[in-house]
Amino acid sequence: MTDLGWPVLRQLLGPDKSGRGAAVASRRTQSLQARTATADKVVKSVCPYCGVGCGQNVYVKDGEVVQIEGDPDSAVSRGRLCPKGSASLQLTTGDSRLHQVLYRKPYGTDWEPLDLDAAMDMIADRVIQTRRDTWEWENEGRRTRRTMGIAHLGGATLDNEENYLIKKLWTALGIVQIENQARVCHSSTVAGLGTSFGRGGATTCMQDLQNSDCIVIEGSNFAEAHPVGFQWVMEARARGAKMIHVDPHYSRTSALADLFVPIRAGTDIAFLGGVINYVLEHDKWFRDYVVRYTNAATLIEDDFVDTEDLDGLFSGFDAEERKYDFQTWEYVAGDVNAASGSRAEGTVHKRSTSAVRSSGRAESHGSGGAAISTSQPERDETLQDKRCVFQILRRHFQRYTPEMVERVCGTPQDVFLEACRLITDNSGRDRTTAFAYAVGWTQHTVGAQYIRAASILQLLLGNIGRPGGGIQALRGHASIQGSSDIPTLFNLLPGYLAMPHADEHQSLDDYLEADQHDKGFWANMDDYMVSLLKAWWGPAATPANEFCFDYLPRLTGDHSTYQTVVEQIDGNCKGYFLMGENPAVGSANARMQRLGMSKLDWLVVRDFSLIESATWWKDGPEIETGEMVTDQVPTEIFFLPAASHTEKDGTFTNTNRLLQWHHAAKEPDGDARSDLWFMYHLGERIRAKLAGSTDPMDTPVLDLTWDYPVEGSHDEPSADCILAEINGFTADGEPVSSYQDLKHDGSTACGCWIYCGVYADGVNHAARRKPWRDQNWLGPQWGWAWPADRRILYNRASADPDGRPWSDRKALVWWDEDAGKWDGHDVPDFSPDKAPDYTPDDDAEGPEGLAGDDPFVMQADGKGWLYVPSGLLDGPLPTHYEPQESPLDNALYSQQSSPSRKMMKHEDNQFSPSGSAPGAEVYPYVLTTYRLTEHFTAGGMSRWQPYLAELQPELFCEVSPELAEERNLEHNGWATVISARNVIEARVHVTDRMSPLVVNGRTVHQIGMPFHWGPNGYAKGDAVNELVAMAMDPNVHIQESKVLVVDIQPGRRPRGPARQALVEAQRRRAGVTLETGHQI
């Protein structure tokens, strides 16, 4: 029939009478075959973009990747891919990828090609020389054993195995300034969830959202930022669940919500506090759960004074140091210590120096909450004593009324109350509500307290540990959970062990004494720490030398990425590695990031394309303004092309703590190499160059276990072997099956105790791919989740104190009396054979020190903490403070902003006046930032992809019609947006999606901007991070990028020197000085 030629003839004479199918297929169409059909093989992989971790099938033909599609068997994604995942083929095989090493010599005006081998040698020499020139044995009389001359950034898109080698090698070389995207995205999550529950990761998995009766999405644009994960929200809705979206900006998530709740950016604590107050006032809390499973009944010392009595401060605030002494926050008869402090009674806080407290110690609660003494805290199970946590909580939030919520947040009372009703009607024995959030909550000067507020609410409602409940922290990168767990972070060792601090941890004994619990699984911290030291230093690590504990460099304070930028500008940090991260546009105060890099001696950038962090010296904004002149920039720069996820083996850990292995489909082309290859071979070169050295500064790197087998034409180190080291092994060379098998006598080694079990029995459990339809909704045989493959944390709390599910409808795990063990749909997050009625002896220690109804096994008392007596620097309870920059005064307290917030005082990081302060009117509008589906973070993996660039080609700002009229802004025209830091331009999008709010009697306009742009790639535009300041949460040093104040004017921004002139003129009008915004 196809030979008839004319379609109409084929239609008339052939089987396709409609003329819509075979009849009209051209010869060319008929000759085509699906690329999937002609491929030689399929390789299983995982999407490299967001934290959902969609399964991918990679189709290979003749050794080349020809197609990438979703894996329909995935328990996480069920075959779907979003636009970014669908563009993975372009990401990995497109023309924008480079495969040649490039070199920029000092003061050079262009790139030149460089041999890979030569580049590796030069880089090794730079590391050795800079390290030697900046080596520090001591700091103010305390042993530090480190270099502050080298720093590293990246990477949340790297494999766990890569992050492991990065941390291992750099630490052995004495480098402490090691950071990645986790710092600037979800570090607040680790501290907020960790202090509340004992672990700092999402308490549930996305698939479990289908069991929710109500889902509250706040601080997240779930449908756009985690689109494939959002299918589980839709599943829940299909089953009748209600979905609430609380956001300053009406988005695609809002369009699918049953209730959209508008809110002023930066006021979520007031909103959540309002819901907490509603729950308490209307008696909607789950009494049995709260009394038995939380610290509601625990009594607090008489010396504690709440913010209600000190007009926004807690007791213990030292105005001079701008820090709290939390001694007055303690339990009665307990001796609560932060993980940073000593456990010796009477000396708790004297030894806990401000440097220790400011060293990001709160993140060490990522797996293991704050310690308490072996004495039982005093409790009042009637919850009537005014000193009990429950009564303190009630009083703390009593002024967070619907009226106050409206006044502070701009949320209409009826909408607020409807949200409260939906949440409380769907919580209790038979129904559960889940919260899902992302960086709309974390990226604030009180980010950790945002998450604390949600934790309190979910504990009061009894939603933690139960199907359809929990808190879903939506992390944004493919393996940002992994880069927190196996941390390329300055303040942590793998498994949330704390990096030692020079003030307190000069020996292993000191370290363990300061941080180890008496009860719960954190009591076995010595097992985890010694096993890590054995993994890193092998035969060199013995009891005689405390297992090489002294090889670890020490912290002396804040060495986070923003502090590193200041160190670069000041000339102290001379060398910098960037691996899959792009701070020139992706970090707060982008201009300061570039200024810092311009002061470096050398810079190594590893990425797919020439990102802005590699090219700022040639064509960055400061070249255009004249602040920098290319041939006057001394920085030596190496650009090394990176392998894509299809070109290497390894694991990503998704936002649900799920490790998924991705297989290499081919080797990388040209000079492209994996970061695993780079770190391993750089380490080999450095060790070879230092071989024979008798200098004790070199001993740690020479003693390092660095013997991984290599394979393939590029000598790629075996990621399987590295994962097996991370898993741990015994003296028999057998993989360890459980962290409970680890020992502190040196007979076991383990690179990361919370990942122990992923390679149990010599099987790579992260590579498991049992189809989702062949198992229950949790997908227990798809990948492997930490800890111990539990998919829903704290699931003991899904059963009542007697071990029976609170209801049949919400059964998850339960006590099987006949079998004498816990059973259910998930791996019990509990000692498997500990009976519900188990009561520990007074002197019982470790896991045996917790009772049979203590579900929060990483907390020293086994309870969920409504009140955090220690562990957070800015308060035991969340409190509404205005953001660092705000157009309004705090309506709740005289204390305007968080008194202990951290601000970077620098001429390039100035703040606007706030509230009623003179000059605040110069920056009258609130700006908030967000993501789009079609782009990814700062755009390094999306602006170079034609598909994605075409879908979202230009930076825009969303403004309400009212604001457009007020500021004479034209739809599709241009706008200039100015903050106290910098000025950018964007296309104007006038839309009802941004609505003015009436806040405390005043109309507040909010502007929304996606932050994906930069001057490079196909989709070019200004970087929104030019506007954002370095003002941070003191617990974790995360910046406040979700709310700032700006002015907006019609038209394009100035070019050349006039750009900075405009910023300075605006500052003068506002009276901005170096002191502005630094008041307590």
Next chain:
Amino acid sequence: MAIADAVRRLIQENNSYQEAAQRLGIPAGKAYLLATGVPADSSDGLSAEEYERPGMMTSAQHLACPRTEQPDRSRHVREFLAARAAADPQMQAAGSQS
């Protein structure tokens, strides 16, 4: 629809989709699609009822995809761990006492 009926008949006779496809001279994935109305690579969103259609498999992508490589262990790992442990006298001594 004659060929679809033929596929269903062969499946009911306990043939696999690959066997049915071979007998009918069509690709296995196409046989699955004809019999169930659902693509073998599951590139579709289905309701719970649709998953219960006759002939449905819990995972059918192997019918439409080329061979899949999915190893869950590496030949290097056992040797690597054994060598690491054997090279550590302190670990050996501690292990013998544990």
